[in-house]
Amino acid sequence: MSQSSVKKVVLAYSGGLDTSVILKWLVENYDCEVVTFTADIGQGEEVEPARAKAQQMGVKEIYIDDLREEFVRDFVFPMFRANALYEGEYLLGTSIARPLIAKRQIEIANATGADAVSHGATGKGNDQVRFELGYYALKPNVHVIAPWREWDLSSREKLLSYAEKHGIPIEKKKGQRSPYSMDANLLHISYEGGVLEDPWAESEEDMWRWSVSPENAPDQAEYIELSYEQGDIVAINGEKMSPATVLATLNKIGGKHGIGRADIVENRYVGMKSRGCYETPGGTIMLKAHRAIESITLDREVAHLKDDLMPRYASLIYNGYWWAPERKMLQTMIDASQANVNGVVRLKLYKGNIVLAGRKSDNSLFDATIATFEEDAGAYNQADAGGFIKLNALRMRIAAKKGR
Numbered sequence: 001m002s003q004s005s006v007k008k009v010v011l012a013y014s015g016g017l018d019t020s021v022i023l024k025w026l027v028e029n030y031d032c033e034v035v036t037f038t039a040d041i042g043q044g045e046e047v048e049p050a051r052a053k054a055q056q057m058g059v060k061e062i063y064i065d066d067l068r069e070e071f072v073r074d075f076v077f078p079m080f081r082a083n084a085l086y087e088g089e090y091l092l093g094t095s096i097a098r099p100l101i102a103k104r105q106i107e108i109a110n111a112t113g114a115d116a117v118s119h120g121a122t123g124k125g126n127d128q129v130r131f132e133l134g135y136y137a138l139k140p141n142v143h144v145i146a147p148w149r150e151w152d153l154s155s156r157e158k159l160l161s162y163a164e165k166h167g168i169p170i171e172k173k174k175g176q177r178s179p180y181s182m183d184a185n186l187l188h189i190s191y192e193g194g195v196l197e198d199p200w201a202e203s204e205e206d207m208w209r210w211s212v213s214p215e216n217a218p219d220q221a222e223y224i225e226l227s228y229e230q231g232d233i234v235a236i237n238g239e240k241m242s243p244a245t246v247l248a249t250l251n252k253i254g255g256k257h258g259i260g261r262a263d264i265v266e267n268r269y270v271g272m273k274s275r276g277c278y279e280t281p282g283g284t285i286m287l288k289a290h291r292a293i294e295s296i297t298l299d300r301e302v303a304h305l306k307d308d309l310m311p312r313y314a315s316l317i318y319n320g321y322w323w324a325p326e327r328k329m330l331q332t333m334i335d336a337s338q339a340n341v342n343g344v345v346r347l348k349l350y351k352g353n354i355v356l357a358g359r360k361s362d363n364s365l366f367d368a369t370i371a372t373f374e375e376d377a378g379a380y381n382q383a384d385a386g387g388f389i390k391l392n393a394l395r396m397r398i399a400a401k402k403g404r
Contacts, residue, residue, distance in 0.1 A: 005115075006030045006032045006115060006116045006143060006145070007032055007033065007114075007115055008032055008033045008034075008035060008112060008113060008114040008115060008116070009026055009030065009032050009033075009034055009035070009114055009115075009116040009117060009118050009143075009145060010034075010035045010036075010037055010105050010108045010109045010112065010114045010116070010117045010118070011023060011026065011034050011035065011036050011037065011117075011118045011119075012037055012039075012101055012105055012117075012118070012119045012120065012131070013036035013037060013038050013050060013054065014038060014050060014120070015038065015047075015049055015050030015053045015054070017156070017159055017160070017163065017170055018120045018159065019120045020053065020057070020163065020168050020169070020170065021153065021159050021162050021163055021168060022118065022120055022147050023036065023054070023057055023059070023168075024057065024162075024163075024166050024168055025147055025151060025153075025162075026118060026145065026147070028166075029150075030116075030145070032116070033060070033061075034059055035059070035061040035062075035063065035108060035109075035112050035114055036050070036054045036059050036061075036062050036063065037063045037064075037065070037104065037105055037108050038050040038051070038062075038063070038064045038065070039065055039067050039100070039101050039104060040064070040065065040066045040067060040068060041067050041068060041071045041097055041100065041101075041185040041186060042068045042071065042184075042185050042186025042187075042244065042247075042248065043184040043185050043186075044184055045184075047064055048064065050064065051064055053169060056169055057168070057169070061112055063108050065104060067100060067104065068186055068244040069242060069243060069244045070100065071097065071100055071185065071186060071187075071244070072186060072187075072243035072244045072246070072247050073242075073243040073244075074100070075096050075097070075099065075100050075322075076096060076186070076187055076243070076247065076283075077231075077232045077233075077243055078331055078334075078335070079092060079096050079317060080231075080283070080286050080287065080290055081231040081232070081290070081334050081335060081337075081338050081341075082306065082309075082310055082313050082314075082330070082331075082334045083287060083290060083291055083294075083306070083307075083310055084310060084313055084314040084317060085287070085310070085311075085314055086266065086314045086315065086317075086318045087264070087266055087267065089262055089264050089266075090262070090264055090266055090278065090318070091187070091188065091262075091278070091280045091283045091284065091287065092314065092317050092318060093183075093185065093187040093188025093189075093190060093278060093280055093283065094126075094127070094183050094185075094188070094190050095126070095130065095317050095318045095320075096187065096317060096322075097185045097187070098127060098130035098131055098134065098320065098322075099130065099134045099320075099322035099323060101131070101134075102130070102131050102132075102133075102134025102135055102138065102323075103134065103138060103323075105117050105135070106134075106135060106138040106139045106142065109139065109142065110139070115142070115143055116142065116143035116144065116145055117135055117142055117143075117144055117145070118144070118145040118146070118147065119131045119132075119146065120147070120148070121146065121148065122148045123146070123148050123149045124270065124272070125268065125270070126268050126269050126270065126318070126319070126320065128146055128148075128149075129269055129270070129319065129320045130319075130320035130322075131320075132144050132146070132320075133320040133321060133323070133324075134320065134322065134323055137323035137324065138323060179193065179194035179195070180192060180193050180194050180196065180207060181193040184209075186244060186247050186248060186251070187247065187280060187282070187283050188278050188279055188280040188283060189209055189210060189278070189279045190276055190277070190278050191203070191207055191276060191277040191278070191279075192274065192275070192276045192277075196275050196276065196277060197275065198275075199265055199275050203263060203277050207277065208261065208277075208279060209279065210251060210255040210260075210279045210281060211254070211255040211256075211258055211259065211260055211261055211279055211281055212255065212256065212257075212258050213258055214257075214258035214351040214352030214353075215258075215351075216258070217256065217257045217258035217350070217351045217352065218256065218257065218351075221348050221349060221350035221355075222253065222256075222257060222348070222349045222350075223346060223347070223348050223349075223357060224236060224237060224253060224285075224346070224347050224349065225237050225238065225344055225345070225346050225347075226285075226289045226344065226345045226347070227343075227344050228289075228290075228293050228341055228342055228343055228344070228345070228361075229342050230338045230339060230341060230342065231290065231294075231335075231337075231338030231341040232338075233246045233286065233289070234246075236249055236250070246282075247282045247283075247286075248282070249282075250281065250282030250283075250285050250286065251281050251282040252281075253281075253282075253285070253349065254281025254282055254284060254285050254349065255279075255281045257349040257350065257351065257352065258351055258352040259281045259284055259285065259349060259352055259353075259354060260278075260279055260280045260281030260282070260283065260284040260285075261277070261278070261279055261352075262277065262278045262279075262280065263275075263277050264276055264277070264278065269318065269319040269320070284354065285347065285349075285354060288347065288354045288356065289345040289347060290341075292345045292347075292356050292359045293341055293342075293343050293344075293345050293359055293361065294306075294341055295359070296343070296359055296360075296361055296364040296365060296366045297340050297341045297342065297343065297361050297363045297364060297365065298337065298340075298341065298365075299365065302337050306334065306337060309330060309333075312330070313327070313330050313334070316330070340361075340363035341363075342361055342362065342363050343359065343360055343361025343362065343363065343364070344358075344359070344360055344361070345358070345359045346358035346359070367379075
């Protein structure tokens with residue numbers, strides 16, 4: 001599809017400098033109508049000002065959607081059923097938000113008759129891949145416009161100059177501008193750039209927004225109980241909560257105790273290494289608790305198979321393949337494994353640490369009459385272990401006889 005054939009485009013719009021410039025640039029370069037879409041996924045900032053700014057710039061169709069419950073229920077919770085960690089550390093806070101935004105953009109494109117979609121992701125990062133794989137999976141023939149891969153506005157100074165030249169309203173915030181590139185949603189805040197571009201440099205304490213340092217956390221530990229149904233948290237300390245409320249509450253509790261900070265050098269899908277810091281207090285608690293409830297409710301081989309597949313599952317999400325058939329297949333298997341993942345986990349939170357303090361379930365496979373070190377009344381015949389060991393050693397005994 002050529003530029004001249006694009007009549008209407010749905011833009012993922014925050015109202016900030018980048019997407020405000022993109023809005024004007026699309027009109028100027030594609031001579032098209034722009035529909036703006038702003039998602040509230042718990043980033044902690046007002047989204048309604050984006051409506052006023054879009055109206056000021058002449059936009060006629062404006063969508064501002066509260067997607068917090070859908071985000072946690074249909075994206076975050078399914079991911080945590082898999083205990084997903086990318087490269088052993090990253091809880092995928094940015095990665096898991098992109099497929100939802102892409103889905104809603106395509107829905108708006110279908111509703112408004114738009115023939116194109118656009119985003120503000122740069123040509124260096126993962127987000128361009130995540131957005132666009134989602135677009136194409138959900139609307140195969142959609143036209144995608146990625147301005148950062150087309151224009152020559154390669155710096156903040158050039159963006160500001162373009163905004164001034166075209167009369168684009170840019171909010172002048174008081175105080176010093178943050179030196180970091182930040183992305184926030186209900187699961188996490190990410191920080192990149194500035195001093196973090198040196199992997200040897202320690203992150204600055206005043207960078208963190210959601211959590212206190214462990215040194216400044218309360219001197220008194222706090223106990224919490226998380227209730228699970230089919231692998232999802234449904235209550236905290238006995239109080240029933242919606243998925244979004246669960247995560248928001250755990251963020252607050254975890255942040256108070258200095259939980260959930262991570263400093264990672266990760267391998268981006270586009271090929272480069274990138275250093276980022278992440279605050280994921282609620283997610284860090286959720287991962288610890290979910291593994292605890294699974295430890296007593298999952299069969300050994302089911303649990304081990306899940307652990308074998310988890311890195312692949314996590315990479316699919318990190319690289320943008322949420323809507324791919326292989327991720328859906330894995331999700332079906334993971335969800336089936338959660339049928340008996342019910343019960344309560346008790347945790348003790350103290351100065352950046354999560355200490356497991358108990359777990360119980362009506363579906364528990366833990367049998368104290370068998371596992372006990374005391375008299376087991378014949379529940380387990382220890383003599384049986386000898387034959388078991390010899391059979392499992394057979395191949396090694398044969399190899400040893402051959403000098404291998």
